[in-house]
Amino acid sequence: MIEIKKVTKIYNGNVVAIDNLSMTIPNGKIIGFIGLNGAGKTTLIKMMTGILKADKGTIKIDGLDIEKEPLKVKQNIGYITDSPDMFLRLTGIEFINFIADIYKVPLATRKKRIKHLANEFGLEEILDKPMQGYSHGMRQKMMVVAALVHEPSVWILDEPMIGLDPKSAVALKKMMHEHVEKGNTVFFSTHVLEVAEKLCDEIAIIDQGRIIYFGTLDDLIKKYKKKDLEELFLEVIKDGKHD
Amino acid sequence: MASMTNYLSLTKVFLKNLKMSQSNNKKARRMFTFLLIFTLIFIIIPFLLISAIFVYDTTIQLMDINYESIGLQIMCYLVSIFTFVFTFPVILNEFYFSNDIEKLMPLPLKPVELIFSKFTACFIVENVVQVLLIFVSILSYILALKIKISNILLALIPILTLPIIPMVYAAIICLIIMYFAKFIKNKELIKRISSVFVIGLFFFFFFVVSSLKDFDFELYLENFANGNHQLLTTMNYIFPSINLFIDTLTNQNIISLIVYILINLGFIALFLILARFIYLDSAIGMSSKDTSPHRQSTKLLNNMKEHSIFTSYLSKEFKVLVRTPSFFINCIIINIFWPVFVYTLYKVGPMNYSLSQMQEFITIGDSSFIIKLLLLITGISILLPAMNSIAASSFSREGKHFSFIKYIPVAYKTQWLSKFFISFIIAIIGINFYATIFYIIIGLSFTNIIMFYLISILAVSAISLIGVYIDSIQPKLIWDDENNALRENYNTFIAMGLAILIFGIICGGSYFYLYQRLNMTIGYIIYVIILCLLFINILFILLSAANGTRNIRDQEEA
Numbered sequence: 001m002i003e004i005k006k007v008t009k010i011y012n013g014n015v016v017a018i019d020n021l022s023m024t025i026p027n028g029k030i031i032g033f034i035g036l037n038g039a040g041k042t043t044l045i046k047m048m049t050g051i052l053k054a055d056k057g058t059i060k061i062d063g064l065d066i067e068k069e070p071l072k073v074k075q076n077i078g079y080i081t082d083s084p085d086m087f088l089r090l091t092g093i094e095f096i097n098f099i100a101d102i103y104k105v106p107l108a109t110r111k112k113r114i115k116h117l118a119n120e121f122g123l124e125e126i127l128d129k130p131m132q133g134y135s136h137g138m139r140q141k142m143m144v145v146a147a148l149v150h151e152p153s154v155w156i157l158d159e160p161m162i163g164l165d166p167k168s169a170v171a172l173k174k175m176m177h178e179h180v181e182k183g184n185t186v187f188f189s190t191h192v193l194e195v196a197e198k199l200c201d202e203i204a205i206i207d208q209g210r211i212i213y214f215g216t217l218d219d220l221i222k223k224y225k226k227k228d229l230e231e232l233f234l235e236v237i238k239d240g241k242h243d
Numbered sequence: 244m245a246s247m248t249n250y251l252s253l254t255k256v257f258l259k260n261l262k263m264s265q266s267n268n269k270k271a272r273r274m275f276t277f278l279l280i281f282t283l284i285f286i287i288i289p290f291l292l293i294s295a296i297f298v299y300d301t302t303i304q305l306m307d308i309n310y311e312s313i314g315l316q317i318m319c320y321l322v323s324i325f326t327f328v329f330t331f332p333v334i335l336n337e338f339y340f341s342n343d344i345e346k347l348m349p350l351p352l353k354p355v356e357l358i359f360s361k362f363t364a365c366f367i368v369e370n371v372v373q374v375l376l377i378f379v380s381i382l383s384y385i386l387a388l389k390i391k392i393s394n395i396l397l398a399l400i401p402i403l404t405l406p407i408i409p410m411v412y413a414a415i416i417c418l419i420i421m422y423f424a425k426f427i428k429n430k431e432l433i434k435r436i437s438s439v440f441v442i443g444l445f446f447f448f449f450f451v452v453s454s455l456k457d458f459d460f461e462l463y464l465e466n467f468a469n470g471n472h473q474l475l476t477t478m479n480y481i482f483p484s485i486n487l488f489i490d491t492l493t494n495q496n497i498i499s500l501i502v503y504i505l506i507n508l509g510f511i512a513l514f515l516i517l518a519r520f521i522y523l524d525s526a527i528g529m530s531s532k533d534t535s536p537h538r539q540s541t542k543l544l545n546n547m548k549e550h551s552i553f554t555s556y557l558s559k560e561f562k563v564l565v566r567t568p569s570f571f572i573n574c575i576i577i578n579i580f581w582p583v584f585v586y587t588l589y590k591v592g593p594m595n596y597s598l599s600q601m602q603e604f605i606t607i608g609d610s611s612f613i614i615k616l617l618l619l620i621t622g623i624s625i626l627l628p629a630m631n632s633i634a635a636s637s638f639s640r641e642g643k644h645f646s647f648i649k650y651i652p653v654a655y656k657t658q659w660l661s662k663f664f665i666s667f668i669i670a671i672i673g674i675n676f677y678a679t680i681f682y683i684i685i686g687l688s689f690t691n692i693i694m695f696y697l698i699s700i701l702a703v704s705a706i707s708l709i710g711v712y713i714d715s716i717q718p719k720l721i722w723d724d725e726n727n728a729l730r731e732n733y734n735t736f737i738a739m740g741l742a743i744l745i746f747g748i749i750c751g752g753s754y755f756y757l758y759q760r761l762n763m764t765i766g767y768i769i770y771v772i773i774l775c776l777l778f779i780n781i782l783f784i785l786l787s788a789a790n791g792t793r794n795i796r797d798q799e800e801a
Contacts, residue, residue, distance in 0.1 A: 051646040051650050053797070070652075072652075074651060074652035075652040081646065081647075083644070086647060087644075090559065090563070097555075098555050102555065102651050103651075110547070110549075114544060114547075118540060127543055128543055130566075
């Protein structure tokens with residue numbers, strides 16, 4: 001579970017990125033996080049993962065405060081960043097093994113887990129190659145494997161589908177469902193409304209640093225009586241601005 | 244017109260990319276500015292003073308035989324060679340390996356606009372020191388000749404543009420090399436080959452400098468007076484604008500100035516014509532794909548080993564440093580080849596002992612030789628970890644992925660220590676591997692060897708602590724390619740300034756004050772050096788403990 005209470009983040013003393021935001025993300029559900037560019041999605045995700053510090057408010061993951069017990073919290077998170085171009089001088093296997101060392105994954109478990117994930121995402125053939133030579137999609141898949149190798153309870157994924165081929169996207173979606181079925185949490189940001197529609201149990205819409213809708217997509221469609229997702233989304237944003 | 248607008252806009256963007264961004268934190272910004280000014284005083288000013296004195300003395304000495312401009316000419320040649328050697332890797336990197344190329348290629352830009360704006364940005368960023376050097380040399384020349392200071396006005400254009408020709412040479416060689424290397428489609432392989440070329444270039448530079456010892460200046464002048472101008476003529480052929488520049492300055496000759504400008508424009512035109520035909524061809528189509536046969540994943544998994552967090556982090560740092568060509572050239576190579584630098588300085592310096600003489604000094608316990616040896620190893624241990632920039636770029640090297648440090652479940656302290664240790668280990672091994680061989684050859688006593696090791700460890704540790712601390716205040720996280728993470732990073736410059744200051748105080752103070760003035764024995768001097776280095780270590784351990792991890796925690800990415 002992720003509990004966000006009255007969180008505010010201000011950049012350079014005057015740009016309010018997150019404005020007194022509160023939200024509780026329950027276990028056992030896939031939550032899609034939607035918003036326009038610059039709405040505050042990545043800032044909130046970065047605060048949830050400990051990259052940025054909230055100016056006000058608290059964020060708790062599985063009951064632990066990220067400010068007070070950062071290492072314990074980070075150990076429980078699987079985070080996929082929006083940019084997969086890191087450690088490109090390492091080979092795929094060196095990178096994953098480094099991540100497994102950092103998250104203290106026992107050797108036998110990591111071997112099993114890497115074998116499974118590499119197979120799911122079709123990475124076996126390139127594990128020994130430097131990631132410099134990987135395509136964007138391959139790098140993204142490697143980030144997914146790295147984020148999941150320690151079997152975290154909470155998945156926080158920033159645009160995880162970008163660059164994934166259809167087979168890998170299907171595999172990741174399946175894994176997301178299996179993960180929440182075990183009572184865990186999946187929170188992911190996306191720009192693609194169709195992905196949110198098909199995959200999420202609930203969606204959270206953010207605009208100007210505030211959550212303007214948090215609930216099921218069906219309820220939203222009923223409320224606005226619109227079936228076209230893009231139109232619906234823009235209507236919600238418009239209403240949010242008037243509130 | 245459109246071309247000019249494109250050129251100016253691109254140059255502005257490239258310059259912005261090369262510049263270091265300012266921290267949001269006011270305290271960090273103030274601290275950083277203070278350190279930068281402090282470093283400027285300790286690195287640049289002494290360097291400028293030495294050049295000014297050289298030109299002044301040479302001009303005065305040679306005035307009577309009408310060769311007064313030779314000092315200034317030599318300085319201009321040295322600056323030109325220096326520019327060529329040190330801007331070559333930057334140009335190669337900017338033209339072919341910077342990450343923006345793939346993004347710029349699809350834009351409707353002419354190759355000439357692209358390459359000339361890159362050239363201009365490199366010229367502005369890389370030549371500040373060179374222009375300052377030429378400027379102070381000219382001031383000395385004017386003062387020595389007692390000519391009007393207003394002469395400088397007419398020579399203003401040449402002062403600012405003297406590094407153009409050596410940079411054009413570097414750019415043309417890059418274009419030609421890369422044109423022929425285009426058949427090798429693997430970008431990484433080309434980077435490695437070019438790294439070897441750059442290393443070769445540095446060796447050549449030091450070979451030239453070390454051979455100056457055998458250069459008899461008086462004999463040269465005598466030959467020169469007898470009409471043998473071979474060396475000067477050769478240099479004039481290579482850098483044809485320098486004579487014109489001096490003529491403009493001394494005689495206020497406008498024709499010389501016009502010819503100077505025309506020659507420079509001719510060089511630029513030649514470079515741009517060549518670039519127009521061969522740049523695009525060699526810049527596009529390079530890939531980083533590894534074509535080596537792959538190993539089976541089952542085998543890879545079976546060979547996999549588990550490590551502690553610290554060991555794994557250290558190993559990651561080492562692999563990144565060794566495998567990234569820019570980091571390898573700037574951070575690793577110097578630890579392997581530093582004896583070449585020391586040998587060069589030794590050759591051009593006043594000491595010239597043979598090996599048997601050194602062995603004899605050790606056998607008879609010659610305190611003067613042992614103190615010089617002690618200060619040499621202390622100096623190297625202070626300067627090398629600053630010169631290799633590993634510590635002072637610890638966090639800057641993370642670049643736009645700085646957030647990784649923050650979201651992994653590893654304490655900042657552990658990451659800090661790993662960054663410190665990688666700098667410490669590489670420098671300490673690099674220094675003491677050669678030093679030990681040398682100690683054994685000359686027969687240094689066991690006690691002295693242990694003491695020298697201790698001093699080396701404390702010195703490397705102190706400078707590594709300083710480097711990591713400085714980089715934590717305001718790391719350079721926005722860079723387009725790895726080379727810029729180091730070369731355009733003021734933190735490495737500041738760390739170098741502090742290291743030179745420490746070197747001056749400890750080595751200079753020990754020799755001139757403790758040894759020569761107070762006649763202290765080597766034993767006491769060793770204790771004093773150990774105490775000084777211990778003090779610096781403790782000071783920076785305390786500073787790092789108080790602010791270091793906080794600096795990292797408060798750093799808000801690129």
